[in-house]
Amino acid sequence: MSQAALMEAEQGTSLWADAWVRLKKNKLAVFGMSVVGFFVVVAILTPWLAPYAYEAQDLELGATPPSAAHWLGTDIFGRDLLTRIMYGGRVSLAVGIIATSVALVIGVAWGTVAGYVGGRTDAVMMRIVDALYALPFIIFIILLMVVFGRSMLLLFLAIGAVEWLTMARIVRGQVLTIRSQEFIEAARSMGLSTPHIMLRHVVPNSLGPIIVYATLTVPQVMLLEAFLSFLGLGIQPPQSSWGLLISYGAETMEDYPWLLIFPGLALSITLFALNFMGDGLRDALDPKASKD
């Protein structure tokens, strides 16, 4: 088994290696990756980089527009907005990336097995998905919070655990069309084991929609986090996230527009960058897409 696994890992390199070469040639994708990379680095280094402490208030100052001391202005409690966006980015990016990864791993595995094995297994697996779909999300999260207590990690897992459902459906649909193609039959007639076929032949060919959906999931979970936080289930003030900043900013939009604009910009730039990256990755992983 270990030998087979090793072989698989080694064999699997050429598609990804080629994809990497192609990805590097795609300027827009490289730009997207750089932006995302920059945000991630900033998020990690925030405790050292941030100009102020995130809970430092200056009530006398109140809400001020951008100035030399506070580049992006301050909120109604006189807290530095740049600092809050930087700290908020830590939460939002972590939620976005971790929850999407959780959704990706579960969804792809679930959908692939259901779609490829088919028959009764498929029926049972997809009915489970349907049942979970029907479960009210908020009640599910509240239950989790009640049982396990409030924690950041739980929040990530809870969101991921909900988002994978759609992913599983998309992947299953893809796998159904791939399963009926002759190269899968060729792989079976070669005597390859089912896990090997799924890993080497099925999943790589369903990556396109998976990647696109994953890049769409990231903003979705970021906003979901804001929603949960707003309900008091996610992170708590004075901690912050982009989603929370945006929702508070929206309340005071008429008086202090910068409180909405800057967090909004941070979120949209990230989403744009992620989309460029996702599109680039999808093209790079499809040998037919780019002819270099």
Next chain:
Amino acid sequence: MSLLKVSNLTTRFHTRNGVTTAVDDVSFAVERGEILAIVGESGSGKSVTCYSMLGLIPMPPGKIESGSAMFEGRDLLAMSESELRDIRGDEIAMIFQDPMTSLNPFLSIGEQLVEPLIYHRAYSRSEARVRAIELMEECGIVRSAERFDSYPHEFSGGMRQRVMIAMALITEPKLLIADEPTTALDVTIQAQILELVAKLQDSHDLGVIFISHDLAVVKELADRVLVMKQGQVVETNVTQALFSAPQHPYTQELLAAVPKGQKQSNDLTADSILLDVQGLTTTFLDRNSGQRFKAVDDVSFRVQKNEILGLVGESGSGKSTIGRSILKLVEADSGAVIFDQQDLLPLSQRQMVPLRRRMQMIFQDPYASLNPRMTVFDTLAEPLLYHGLATRKNVEGKVLELMDDVGLDRRAIKKYPHEFSGGQRQRIAIGRAIATRPELIIADEPVSALDVTIQKQILDLLVELVKKHNLTMLFVSHDLSVVRALCDRVMVIQHGKLIEFESTEQLWKAPQQQYTRDLLSAIPQID
């Protein structure tokens, strides 16, 4: 005046990767009541020529650079889109290769038939219906009045093509363009459709442009032939002269590539049996009726070592299912498949693994049978590594050897399937099949998707590999000429039953069954 006179037509496609000249200075004429065949291999520009003059190519990237197409004195190329639309489907009608995709599945046949009459001819609905039923009758659709309200999926492939022809003729066009109309059909159905086209052409005094890659079909049907290669007309002549004295080397090559002759049977000793199939029965569930039907019905035969055994039948006869049942790609219901003294049918998939190395399959469509995300190296290395026939260290050498074996350029090792032509892709698929040095190869229509010259190359390669590696091959095909040229013995399958099993020589000399005789007589002959 000719019905259609095309002069100096040039069409180019401007793509990111450069400019391709699809049609290069093509001139020809079609007279009333004449069948002009345009033959050529895929990519020769035979379809683009016709689509260009009807304004049916995507523009851009396509662009008609020059030329004229005078249809009854009017230049099609100078017409506006709306003028062209009036001519298309009215004075010039088309029929296509695949009648299923050309018919709207949500509209009844009748609905689709009367539409052009109402649209182009201002018929009332009831008049149109009468005319449509008349024409369906003429096109050989029995009980037309009853079938008027049927939907396309309720017709067989041959019937659908009849419907398409009726639809094409309903406005009494002067010119009919038929683009590979019989390629998707079985040989007996093909014969009927060709007969119908010839009959209608005669009775309606039609000019017909018949696009085909099949020289034998063209020979039976056409008055004149135009041979195209890489967008250019290389030769044009009346049919008889072209076939008896081809002038251009390319035409000669095409004619030489048509499978002919008969394999001289080897002396096979009766005791060298590699595969013994006994009473094989495979059933499938019919979703409509909820009942199981027998795709393979009690088939028994023995395959001798080193022979090429042909398995012929029309589509739906179960010939492919026999091959797949032997390899346990589909589960057989009963019977025995004895390979090397071991019955395969009771084995689990896990127990099959070591045997899979010894029996491999080649598929029909080299575009579908290769994983698009694996390079040639990955594709060929996978079976070697998986079955432990090579190590990481020496696998590259073995892959290169395989590539030599199947005639692939060693430099192509890092390329992906889409970068190859159909023939080369089939070489990759063959390389994958012989990688594990199997004893038995089941080839399921391995050349049906290929052009005739490529087909010949691949068949030659298969014969060479069979000799070189002492292979035994079960060759599944609907093309009897190919089978005759290649196989030692032939089995004829109809409705899942083995109805005749003879040496090739014997089968062609004295077919016993009526069905076999029908099949053999339906093949268009080139000599």
